Amino acid sequence: MASLRVFFITFTFLALSSVAVAKEKRPSFTVQGRVFCDTCRAGFETPVSEYIYGAKVRLECKHFSTGKVEHAVDGYTGQNGSYAIELKDNHEEEICQVVLVQSPSAFCSEIPAGRDRAEVLLADGGLSSDVRYANSLGFLKDEPLPVCPEILKQYNSVGRR
Numbered sequence: 125m126a127s128l129r130v131f132f133i134t135f136t137f138l139a140l141s142s143v144a145v146a147k148e149k150r151p152s153f154t155v156q157g158r159v160f161c162d163t164c165r166a167g168f169e170t171p172v173s174e175y176i177y178g179a180k181v182r183l184e185c186k187h188f189s190t191g192k193v194e195h196a197v198d199g200y201t202g203q204n205g206s207y208a209i210e211l212k213d214n215h216e217e218e219i220c221q222v223v224l225v226q227s228p229s230a231f232c233s234e235i236p237a238g239r240d241r242a243e244v245l246l247a248d249g250g251l252s253s254d255v256r257y258a259n260s261l262g263f264l265k266d267e268p269l270p271v272c273p274e275i276l277k278q279y280n281s282v283g284r285r
Contacts, residue, residue: 152212153246155183157222157258158205161232163265164272166279167239172269173262175205178228181261183209185218185246194218198225211246220246222258234264 159179163172178200185195195218199209209222221241227233242258 152210152254154255155209155211155220155222155244155246155258156255157181157207157242158260159201159207159224159227160205160260160262161227161229161265162236162262163232163269164275165264165268166272166276167236167262169260169262170272170275172271172275174232176201176227176229176232176263177203177205179205179207179263180225180227181207181209182223182225183211183220183244184223185211185220188217188219195220218246220244222261224261224263227263229263232263232265234266236262236264 159176159181160169161174161176162168162170163174164170181199181201183195183197183199184193186192187194195211197209197211199207201207211220221243223241224235240261242261244256244258246256
């Protein structure tokens with residue numbers, strides 16, 4: 125009977141310890157994405173899109189009710205146009221978006237209205253990974269490349285065969 129009591133006390137202690145550790149652990153999220161130059165001004169990536177090194181993006185989390193920015197973290201793209209921004213805590217009461225801020229290219233720096241942000245979910249909702257992927261974001265090139273009309277014809281003819 126005494127060994128059963130020791131087992132019960134040990135089990136209770138371990139269970140309470142693990143709950144305390146779980147409460148202390150704050151989730152950490154990494155948001156990954158890419159930034160490109162929309163060389164055809166098409167509004168999406170094409171075979172002639174170019175990924176931008178050194179573009180500035182911002183991860184903004186706004187409170188769901190008030191719309192007030194609660195968190196903002198800047199990030200920059202690497203050689204292949206990719207970025208990774210880390211943010212701690214659970215943001216289930218917030219709407220988080222990656223926003224285009226600045227392009228290093230003078231010829232590809234126009235921020236397209238309505239396509240300047242990508243929403244990401246940063247809540248600990250039982251997903252197996254803490255990495256979240258944002259849709260690619262693109263700056264518009266000042267003038268489309270000469271090859272773009274031919275490329276865009278391919279998109280228009282899809283499904284018309």
